[in-house]
Amino acid sequence: MKVFSAEQLQQADKVTTEKHNISSLDLMERAGTQIFNWLHQRMQGAQVPVHIFCGIGNNGGDGLVLGRHLIEHGYVVHIYIANFTDKRSKCFLINYDRVKEITKKWPILMTSEADFPEIHPDDVIIDAIFGIGLNRAPEGWVKKLIQYLNEQKAFRLSIDIPSGLHANKPVADMEAVIMANHTLTFQAPKLAFFLPDSGDFAPYFEIIDIGLDPEFLHNTVPLAHLISKQEARQFYKQRKKYSHKGDYGHVLVVGGSYGKMGAAVLSSKAAYRAGAGLVTSFIPKCGYDIIQTALPEVMAITDAYDHLISEVDDIPEVEAIAVGMGIGTNERTVNALKKLFSETKASYVIDADAINCIALDKDLKKLIPPQSVLTPHPGELKRLVGDWKDDYDKLEKVKEFTRKYKCILLIKGANSITVHEDKLYINTSGNPGMATGGSGDVLSGMIAALLAQGYDPLLATVFATYLHGLAGNIVSQSNSFEAVMAGDVADHIGKAYLSLLEPDQPVQQDENDQK
Ligand SMILES: NC(=O)C1=CN([C@@H]2O[C@H](COP(=O)(O)OP(=O)(O)OC[C@H]3O[C@@H](n4cnc5c(N)ncnc54)[C@H](O)[C@@H]3O)[C@@H](O)[C@H]2O)[C@@H](O)CC1
Ligand SMILES: Nc1ncnc2c1ncn2[C@@H]1O[C@H](COP(=O)(O)OP(=O)(O)O)[C@@H](O)[C@H]1O
Numbered sequence: 001m002k003v004f005s006a007e008q009l010q011q012a013d014k015v016t017t018e019k020h021n022i023s024s025l026d027l028m029e030r031a032g033t034q035i036f037n038w039l040h041q042r043m044q045g046a047q048v049p050v051h052i053f054c055g056i057g058n059n060g061g062d063g064l065v066l067g068r069h070l071i072e073h074g075y076v077v078h079i080y081i082a083n084f085t086d087k088r089s090k091c092f093l094i095n096y097d098r099v100k101e102i103t104k105k106w107p108i109l110m111t112s113e114a115d116f117p118e119i120h121p122d123d124v125i126i127d128a129i130f131g132i133g134l135n136r137a138p139e140g141w142v143k144k145l146i147q148y149l150n151e152q153k154a155f156r157l158s159i160d161i162p163s164g165l166h167a168n169k170p171v172a173d174m175e176a177v178i179m180a181n182h183t184l185t186f187q188a189p190k191l192a193f194f195l196p197d198s199g200d201f202a203p204y205f206e207i208i209d210i211g212l213d214p215e216f217l218h219n220t221v222p223l224a225h226l227i228s229k230q231e232a233r234q235f236y237k238q239r240k241k242y243s244h245k246g247d248y249g250h251v252l253v254v255g256g257s258y259g260k261m262g263a264a265v266l267s268s269k270a271a272y273r274a275g276a277g278l279v280t281s282f283i284p285k286c287g288y289d290i291i292q293t294a295l296p297e298v299m300a301i302t303d304a305y306d307h308l309i310s311e312v313d314d315i316p317e318v319e320a321i322a323v324g325m326g327i328g329t330n331e332r333t334v335n336a337l338k339k340l341f342s343e344t345k346a347s348y349v350i351d352a353d354a355i356n357c358i359a360l361d362k363d364l365k366k367l368i369p370p371q372s373v374l375t376p377h378p379g380e381l382k383r384l385v386g387d388w389k390d391d392y393d394k395l396e397k398v399k400e401f402t403r404k405y406k407c408i409l410l411i412k413g414a415n416s417i418t419v420h421e422d423k424l425y426i427n428t429s430g431n432p433g434m435a436t437g438g439s440g441d442v443l444s445g446m447i448a449a450l451l452a453q454g455y456d457p458l459l460a461t462v463f464a465t466y467l468h469g470l471a472g473n474i475v476s477q478s479n480s481f482e483a484v485m486a487g488d489v490a491d492h493i494g495k496a497y498l499s500l501l502e503p504d505q506p507v508q509q510d511e512n513d514q515k
């Protein structure tokens with residue numbers, strides 16, 4: 001699914017009205033009606049007071065359309081206009097009159113704090129104050145209104161975007177944004193929903209298709225692609241009946257040091273579970289018994305040193321190398337990486353301490369093999385590209401890094417983002433249970449396994465990240481978030497493949513009615 005910018009959506013709006021001979025007012029009617037249908041299906045005529053807070057732009061107009069339909073269907077509705085300026089939009093004004101026509105009175109105009117209404121915890125709040133037209137931080141009593149609504153226990157439903165949030169720019173004032181319980185967003189999800197600084201304002205959202213011009217949407221290069229099951233499923237390459245292990249590639253895992261052998265074990269295990277034909281682990285001597293005992297399927301080669309990796313030699317020819325998990329940043333290890341990068345051709349996944357080594361040593365940075373996949377968590381990323389002002393600055397820094405070093409970089413976290421030059425792929429699987437030691441090691445092995453199986457580096461990263469999150473979700477469903485351990489995630493990669501490929505359950509009519 002595509003993630004468009006506010007500007008692109010405004011353009012889509014314009015193209016749609018011009019090309020399809022439909023007015024902005026019709027589009028607003030369509031949008032507001034769909035929100036009404038959504039709410040009506042859930043409320044089923046319940047006489048719970050619905051408080052609709054409208055701004056004076058088109059987002060407010062959507063709120064007015066919704067209010068009119070609710071009133072016509074016998075709901076208990078209170079419409080308030082946050083009247084912070086006289087510059088009301090044309091479509092807002094028409095819908096303002098339409099509400100008056102059916103109720104015979106004007107909606108309640110709010111001009112100061114004194115106008116804030118009492119709201120019962122069981123009531124419903126509709127937030128239609130600002131949409132994607134927000135052009136500065138809400139101030140004065142409007143900011144106070146947002147804060148007042150956030151203090152209420154009532155359910156907050158935001159139309160298009162939580163008011164105060166920009167679709168694709170940093171939040172102007174963190175204390176002036178609606179904390180939506182749910183957001184119904186038009187046509188496409190907004191980038192701000194997926195970034196750490198702003199994602200909490202829109203924890204749950206649904207897309208409302210308002211029929212913007214499909215051709216424009218298809219031809220427009222989006223800000224980002226959202227990767228859900230539907231997209232991930234298309235990446236899957238089926239195994240052939242008359243195949244042998246040589247067809248699925250050989251992964252070399254270069255990892256571990258004294259006290260950190262688990263990192264190499266987890267990564268190697270995940271490489272097999274994700275489908276590599278062969279896996280060899282290159283480890284310090286101290287890890288030999290550990291890996292051979294933990295994973296009899298894995299072949300082991302040891303370094304000359306007991307506690308760390310000093311030179312990766314005598315290795316077989318491999319398709320993919322996952323390097324860095326638990327290796328430390330000793331100077332000898334940095335030198336081992338320099339030699340490895342310059343002398344061994346393969347597809348690389350560069351993780352954890354290998355990233356820290358690169359951040360420490362400029363010469364090593366220059367040796368990053370082209371098309372490598374780097375998988376830093378936020379701490380490692382900061383060491384690699386420097387600190388950032390906000391999420392958008394971070395994305396620009398990472399884009400620049402991938403251009404300069406011709407690589408792919410995965411920003412790990414909730415909604416991990418794969419970055420390659422100007423392309424962004426936002427992952428939707430995974431859960432906070434995966435914030436646990438070793439889960440990144442599992443991911444590095446998975447990416448390497450897909451590389452070894454012939455997936456191209458960008459696809460391997462996007463697909464492995466999705467599968468990894470899906471495996472984590474499967475674990476958490478039977479185990480709670482708290483109890484998820486990285487080894488469980490590796491053990492459930494198989495279930496993730498099965499879940500990916502199983503057909504979607506058709507929704508039965510009676511189930512639908514109960515929603
Ligand atoms: N294709 C689309 O994108 C569609 C958009 N619609 C709605 O239109 C919305 C966008 O409407 P608008 O462009 O009118 O913008 P908004 O309704 O978001 O409001 C912007 C208005 O508030 C003012 N404003 C912005 N920031 C302010 C601040 N901090 N303090 C005080 N005033 C501020 C602006 O000057 C403008 O008058 C969307 O979010 C959506 O809800 C729908 O009606 C249908 C179709
Ligand atoms: N809150 C979260 N929601 C979803 N996934 C998460 C969350 N926190 C962490 N993860 C995922 O777990 C993995 C953690 O990786 P990392 O920090 O490198 O772990 P480690 O270094 O312990 O192996 C990443 O793939 C990340 O995307």
Ligand SMILES: [K+]
Pocket residue numbers: 059127128129130131158159160161162163
């Ligand atoms: K809103």
